[in-house]
Amino acid sequence: MRQVAIIGIGQTKIDEHWNKSIRDLAVEAVRAALKDAGRESADGLFAGNMMSGILDLQNNLAPLVADFAGLKGIESVKVDAACGSGGAALRAGLMAVASGELESALVLGVEKMTDRHPHEVTAALATAADADFEVEMGVSFVGLNALLMRRYMHEYGWKHADFAPFAINAHANAVHNPFARLHHKITVEDFENSAMIATPINLLDASPIGDGAAALYIVPAEALRGGTRILVAGSAAATDTIAVHDRADALFLSAAYKSAQAAYQQAGVGPQDIDVFELHDAFTIMSALSLEACGFAERGQGIRLGLEGDILPGGRIPVTTRGGLKARGHPVGATGVYQIVEVVQQLRGECGSTQVPEARIGMAQNIGGSGATIVTHILKREP
Amino acid sequence: MRQVAIIGIGQTKIDEHWNKSIRDLAVEAVRAALKDAGRESADGLFAGNMMSGILDLQNNLAPLVADFAGLKGIESVKVDAACGSGGAALRAGLMAVASGELESALVLGVEKMTDRHPHEVTAALATAADADFEVEMGVSFVGLNALLMRRYMHEYGWKHADFAPFAINAHANAVHNPFARLHHKITVEDFENSAMIATPINLLDASPIGDGAAALYIVPAEALRGGTRILVAGSAAATDTIAVHDRADALFLSAAYKSAQAAYQQAGVGPQDIDVFELHDAFTIMSALSLEACGFAERGQGIRLGLEGDILPGGRIPVTTRGGLKARGHPVGATGVYQIVEVVQQLRGECGSTQVPEARIGMAQNIGGSGATIVTHILKREP
Numbered sequence: 074m075r076q077v078a079i080i081g082i083g084q085t086k087i088d089e090h091w092n093k094s095i096r097d098l099a100v101e102a103v104r105a106a107l108k109d110a111g112r113e114s115a116d117g118l119f120a121g122n123m124m125s126g127i128l129d130l131q132n133n134l135a136p137l138v139a140d141f142a143g144l145k146g147i148e149s150v151k152v153d154a155a156c157g158s159g160g161a162a163l164r165a166g167l168m169a170v171a172s173g174e175l176e177s178a179l180v181l182g183v184e185k186m187t188d189r190h191p192h193e194v195t196a197a198l199a200t201a202a203d204a205d206f207e208v209e210m211g212v213s214f215v216g217l218n219a220l221l222m223r224r225y226m227h228e229y230g231w232k233h234a235d236f237a238p239f240a241i242n243a244h245a246n247a248v249h250n251p252f253a254r255l256h257h258k259i260t261v262e263d264f265e266n267s268a269m270i271a272t273p274i275n276l277l278d279a280s281p282i283g284d285g286a287a288a289l290y291i292v293p294a295e296a297l298r299g300g301t302r303i304l305v306a307g308s309a310a311a312t313d314t315i316a317v318h319d320r321a322d323a324l325f326l327s328a329a330y331k332s333a334q335a336a337y338q339q340a341g342v343g344p345q346d347i348d349v350f351e352l353h354d355a356f357t358i359m360s361a362l363s364l365e366a367c368g369f370a371e372r373g374q375g376i377r378l379g380l381e382g383d384i385l386p387g388g389r390i391p392v393t394t395r396g397g398l399k400a401r402g403h404p405v406g407a408t409g410v411y412q413i414v415e416v417v418q419q420l421r422g423e424c425g426s427t428q429v430p431e432a433r434i435g436m437a438q439n440i441g442g443s444g445a446t447i448v449t450h451i452l453k454r455e456p
Numbered sequence: 457m458r459q460v461a462i463i464g465i466g467q468t469k470i471d472e473h474w475n476k477s478i479r480d481l482a483v484e485a486v487r488a489a490l491k492d493a494g495r496e497s498a499d500g501l502f503a504g505n506m507m508s509g510i511l512d513l514q515n516n517l518a519p520l521v522a523d524f525a526g527l528k529g530i531e532s533v534k535v536d537a538a539c540g541s542g543g544a545a546l547r548a549g550l551m552a553v554a555s556g557e558l559e560s561a562l563v564l565g566v567e568k569m570t571d572r573h574p575h576e577v578t579a580a581l582a583t584a585a586d587a588d589f590e591v592e593m594g595v596s597f598v599g600l601n602a603l604l605m606r607r608y609m610h611e612y613g614w615k616h617a618d619f620a621p622f623a624i625n626a627h628a629n630a631v632h633n634p635f636a637r638l639h640h641k642i643t644v645e646d647f648e649n650s651a652m653i654a655t656p657i658n659l660l661d662a663s664p665i666g667d668g669a670a671a672l673y674i675v676p677a678e679a680l681r682g683g684t685r686i687l688v689a690g691s692a693a694a695t696d697t698i699a700v701h702d703r704a705d706a707l708f709l710s711a712a713y714k715s716a717q718a719a720y721q722q723a724g725v726g727p728q729d730i731d732v733f734e735l736h737d738a739f740t741i742m743s744a745l746s747l748e749a750c751g752f753a754e755r756g757q758g759i760r761l762g763l764e765g766d767i768l769p770g771g772r773i774p775v776t777t778r779g780g781l782k783a784r785g786h787p788v789g790a791t792g793v794y795q796i797v798e799v800v801q802q803l804r805g806e807c808g809s810t811q812v813p814e815a816r817i818g819m820a821q822n823i824g825g826s827g828a829t830i831v832t833h834i835l836k837r838e839p
Contacts (some may be wrong), residue, residue: 074556125583126536129508130591132583133538136695136828140702146714147827148693150544153509155516161533165548172555174457205477208513217690221523231485250625299563308557310531312519318524331529445519 074171079452081110081290082414087254087283087402095129095185099138102286103179107142110290116175118142118149121162121182122406125151127197129190134381135165138181141245148175154202156355157441158182159409160310160448165288169307170291182410183286194282197330198405201442203316215279215356217317219271222358225324226243226273229373233273237264238379239392240277240399241303241401243354246386246397246427252411254402256285277358280398290419303420307336307451315445328447329366329438336436338367340451342366347451348432349389351386351412353440354397363438364390367449386427394419396426409439413450420454457554462686462835464493464673465797469675470666471636472784478512478568478667485669486562492526493673499558500562501532504545504565505789508534511572521564521766529590531558539738540824541565542792543693543831544799546672550691553674564806565793566669577665581788584825586699598662600700600826602654605741608707609656612756616656616665619740620647621762622775623660626737629810630779634793635664637785661740663781669792672800686803689833690719696829707756711830712749712821719819720751723834727751730834731815732802733773734795736823737780746821747773750832769810777802777810790822793820803837824830 083105085098095103099120106115118139126132135149138218148169154161160180164179199208202217214218217395226232238260247338259277266277294304311331316322344367352367354360359410361375370378383389395401395415398408416435418424438449466488468481474485482503490496490810494697501522509515531552537544549561569577585600595603609615623642630636642660647791650659677687694714698708720726727750735750737743744758752773753761766772776783779797781791799818801807821832 080834085565096588123515124509126507126580129587130579130583132506132510132536132580133585133588133698133825133828135537136825137586137698140693140697145697145712146695150548150693151536152548153536154518155513165533165535165551168548168551168555168557172551173559174551174554196513197509200509200513202516203516203520206513211559310533310824312522312529312532314523314528315516315520327529440518442519444488 075173076294077167077170077291077305078297079289079417081106081292081418083109084252084287084414085285086252087285087404090284091189095125095131095183095291096137096141098185098284098286099181099183100142102288103138103142103181106179106288106290112290114144115147115177115179115290116149116211117169117178118144119162119166119178119180120151121409122151122184123153123155124184124197124405128222129185149201154446155441156405157409157446157448158406160439160450163413163450164308164310164448167305168290170293176430177292179290180289181286182407184406185284185403186282186404195323197246197272211365215271215274218356218358219274221323222273225358230323231376234261234265235376235380236278237261239354239357239360240264242384243397243399245394246394249356249426250395250401253396253400254281255400265408280355281404283402283404285402285404285407287407287414289410289413302455303417304455305450306453307340309335310448313425315442318444318445324362326362326366326444326447328444329363332447332449333367336451340436346434347367347390347436349394349416349429349435350392351437352392353438354393354399355403386429389427394424394429396440409448412437412439416452420452458556459677460550460553460688461680462672462674462675462800464489467635467670467794468668468796470668470787471634472570473667477523478508478514478566479520481568481669482564482566483525485671485715486521486525486564489562489671489673493675496672497527498530498560498562500530500552500561501527502545502549502561502563503534504541504792505534506536506538506541507567507580507788514637515776519839521769532693537829538824539605539788540822540829540831541789543822543833545692546796547693549674550688553671557618562677563674563793565668565790567787567789568667569665569787570667582745584621589667589699598654601656601739601741604706606739610715611707614759617644617648618759618763619661620644620735622730622740622743623647625767626776626780626782629777630783632785636779636783637664638755638783657739663738663786666785666787668787668790670790670797672793672796675837685838686800687836687838688833689836690723692718693831695829696827698825700826707745709749709827709830711741711744711747711827715830716750716834719834725817729775729817730819731800732777732812732818733775734798734820735775737776737782738786742823758772769812774812777807777812792831795820795822799835817820
């Protein structure tokens, strides 16, 4: 199996793009990645997307994007793993290039969510849960995460304000990311006083939806001569039951654990070697659970990394350095690719005031459903 | 890149399965493929599906199926290329195994369509077309194919009855396939007198929808010792504009041509070597266009293969030997996997009265949209 390198990145600002269609956003990101890679075309396009069929009435998305980006005729397919679609798309592209089937590939993540009524979006998002045994009972996606957060607070004795550092750090970092949806800092007081959504999750525990697209250009590493290379050193996916109530231990993201362990092994590293970690902070509770499952904290102690400043750009394990889902925004199927784009920016040293000093090994973890599909990637800069 | 072999197949009958959910159907096919392969588990599951988010409110389908099939935790992802999803899922699984990322994979195609009102299904199917420039203008999927058929008749001077042999052959073959949806033969008179849907396409030009699932079990060929092996000798995908009006030549399936040429080259064969061809006869016109683009007939002459009996099980290039989309049925995202299952059955010699004598090399071609995404596979039996 050939090693794969990322030689181009592109992204749109995440926003309410009422003047741009899903194809416009996707094409903008793809063209940016092509330009960044210095390439005119690619052998394939792997598009991560969850809801284009429901929200945009455009299920068959990948060949459309290829065509409108000037790449008519290339192999292209849509990969769907709910909110984990972006990470899954990179993994599909990676296997295409690693296997030798393709010599280059574009990996796209795109979602267009804000043209619809929020009720429609909430219903569409719920298709990431178990339709028959969760959604049918009336539980929404926020509701599922609220149950997890409540249980976590009960088990380990944390109070709501203890989750604040995850949101505060994300907002503070997003201020310096021109592609982020939100550009305002928040305080603990803001966090505690924001509108309740599903107890105990309030507005500032939750990530905002948005319209956006991000893209990568990947090639076999062997094709590159000299210079700095960003390698995909680890790539793994694992799953869990979709229904949270089917898990023996709802507070343990087993798919995060499995995929992280596999990625660590492939990359020959451990949690102590990770310089930056773009995690899937759809809700603050998910930050804590991810950090724990990936070996950065003991069970029930992920919260402490926030409270003690370890997650800041200069800390022990910096997370959401470009704003995370919380403040960069969470255009669902695009998020996993935004995460990779941001890790690449860190490894290239392009992150200005939220740059992690001497970042050489970065990790990204993308979660579909309430922990059902989890894809973990580890990138390394060489030399 | 490692060669890949298919060691297990499974399928459900295609029907109106009002007593089975999409997960039930998928699990049934997956368990059948596991049993056929003599395996207990697999490293990954690649699920081809188009409309589970829209019609079943179950977008995140792959981990759900893995879990309920007894494979909780394995890597699993949904692959969507509209009606070409099944073929695309095999291609994704193939690259996962060929690259060495996985040592075994299940490939699933599944669609559950008949629980919804036909208007909802028609709208869902239309998401395979260009939402902004085709569907928005009011053209349905049948409508697009009707425009192609009308143009073909005009250009090449064929009359409607000349398309009948494709439907008659499919129905005749389906009678012997217990998994087919339709089990009745039809005549030219039936064909000419059936209800008009979108001139010139009538009911018997069109394939029926249905609920169904089919699955494959694939492994590296090198893992097999002795005995007969069914190898994936060629695998390729290509795309075209989604909107039919954007093509310079609407009667030429350029993605069929490209993917077939690539698959021929990989397999070291040409059209003259193909013993059986499971083509994508969603409408009779597509049979003619596929045969032409794949090199079995000159432009405008694909019809002749039907009229002269070449497509029959004992003919020069047998097609739809198990009933095809027309009579086996077309559960959209599942179809591409049914085609592969049927080619495997032919190469194993399991097709009874529609067995192609001494079939050793088989081809399957799966089409997403009106020719937008086309995936072509060539299978070889060894020895």
